[in-house]
Amino acid sequence: MIRTIDLRGQTPTRSEFVQLVPRADTDVSVAHEAAAALVEAVRSDGLVALRDQARRFDGVEPEHVRVPQQHIDEAVAELDPAVRAALDEAIVRVRQATAAQIPDARTTELASGAVVQQRWQPVDRVGLYVPGGKAVYPSSVVMNTVPAQLAGVGSIAIASPPQREFGGRVHPTILAAAGLLGVTEVYAIGGAGAIGALAHGVDEIGLDPVQVITGPGNVYVAAAKRVVRGVVGIDSEAGPTEILIVADGTADPAFVAADLVSQAEHDELAAAVLVTDSPALAEAVLAQLDGVAASTKHADRVAVALDGPQSAVVLVDSIELAAAFSNAYGPEHLEVQVADPDAVLTLLTNAGAIFVGAYSPVSLGDYLAGSNHVLPTGGQSRFSSGLGAYTFLRPQQVIRYSSSALREVADRIVALAEAENLPAHGEAVTARFAR
Template identity: 60%
Template structure:
């Protein structure tokens, strides 16, 4: 069901490891040519283009691009009480986890009369994308909205694809989660067209030609398919983005002491997202690998989305990687830079501290990735496709800007003016020095 890659006896560089470890195909460049006309069309035609693309891609032409307030209230009122309690608990735990991320303002006295202050300022307005393809994600509403709220963002807008089964409105669970968190600006817009709407704004409604439908935002966040990733890449610079999220992925570093059924359950849990989801087990134990294979057969046959799971586990993006020892295994998972990394080894906590590249690390036998998806208090919007080499998961810092405030007295400026003038002259910018000398 799942391929094996045997790296035992091979000493590979980080570059070679990146090439040999399986990875889901995500050709953002190819998708860019498909989304660029959509971005331009939405920028030009606004709401009319959004309705046209909904009809084309989602099979329904929404009556309202912006979801009416009464529909949000209706969705919340109709929400299953158990699901409402679960979302409330999730939001509380995510809020608590993200409040700990808030950086303090700092004042540094460089010298007498010379002060530099570090302020953290939230962006004014954000656009939060919640996908709606094979699975529907009210939990993604929680992750995006709570992080932005804790950061202090004033204006939040959510977009999620219209659902034919819900009369052209987004998924009722998504609507209910928005209402539960106090978000009243919600759009029935999916895909690249949602990213365009956020980046450029949109005008036009069915009733009043030229009416502002959606104001442009400062930052766009949230996961999506390859077309969403391509659209985010295309508008980067017009707005800030969190990352170009691709198919979900899990890597598990496990030794002979790991429970093969736990490992199999976690591989299946990520594989059920998408046929392109990646599941990678790295182990120094062939016996564990064999036992996981057996456990997978039983679990895949029994799970609800068995066809989808089987496609993901059998795809080129998934494999069991055999290594000589756990040190070599750590090199493999660092090179892979997984969205989700589980450490199921006897020294899991110590080994987790040595991981450089991962979106999130789940330590020990009782910290499955699914915990992070919902209730750990962390965020489940994480970098994929190796982006964890340089990117972080969604958090309050995704919505904050650092502003440096400099305040010197006359005496403090006078003290550094000679050195300032030397540097200015060395760069052939004499007016820089003159600006300081004019004051002293």
């Protein structure tokens, strides 16, 4: 089912590791042209284009593209009590963990009367995308909305595809999650068109353009986010989910197998990777994997994901090399199941989120760890981070200089302005003291 990559006896360089990591045969760029056309259709034709795209891609045309408040209230009232309790707890935990991400304003006095203040300013309005394809993601409503609210964003719009099963309405559990968070602006729109609508606005339904768009989706959603980037800010081009597990011979093979399958059930393109220096563990996991994969509800989907080029069991000579492999991969979700996790943590630099120990599975982070599950995929954790309050904050410096403080550095400003052949820069300073 899952292939084995044997790197024992090898010490690859960083660039060689990058070439060796397993990846899915998918690329956002292949969907770029189609996504750009869908975004442009929404920009030029508005509601007409959104309804056409709903018929084509969702198989249903929503009666109300802007969800009435009554539908949100009904969804909250009819929500399964156990699911409501879980969502309530998730909201509490994500709020607590996210609060730590908000920096304090700081003031630096460089000299008497020379002050630079560092402040963090929220954007005014954001659009949050919640997918609705193979699975339902009320947890993504929590993960997107809570950081925006804690950052101080004043206007939040949620977009999620209309569901044929529910007569063209947004899935009721997604609506209920929005209602629990106090979000009243929800739209039954999906895919690339939804990203275009959030970025450019749609007057007919009262949808004003947003400044930042966040949230995961399929390859067309990711491509559409690339298309509108620059018109709006985005979190990342999130693609199929990934789990990479660094484990040694002390890891429980049953736990490892279960965790690999848990992420493989998301999507046929989901990546499940085990990196270990223990051939015995690798063998034990492989022995467990077939049975675990075959017995789960989405066995067919799991089988395709595990059999794909993006999934593998990787054998290396040491945990240090396992960490180097992981850093080259830059996983969305990284589990560390080793005898001395703190020592290994010092070697791990690239990951969307890191789950340490046998009792910190990725599933915990998906729902109730308090951490955020909207994370960079496709190796993007090598240079970007997961969603947080900081996604919606802009650092700004506020400069306040008195006359005497400016006079003190005036000659140096003039000198640099002359060196750059921009004399008017210096003249703007000396003009203040000409009188």
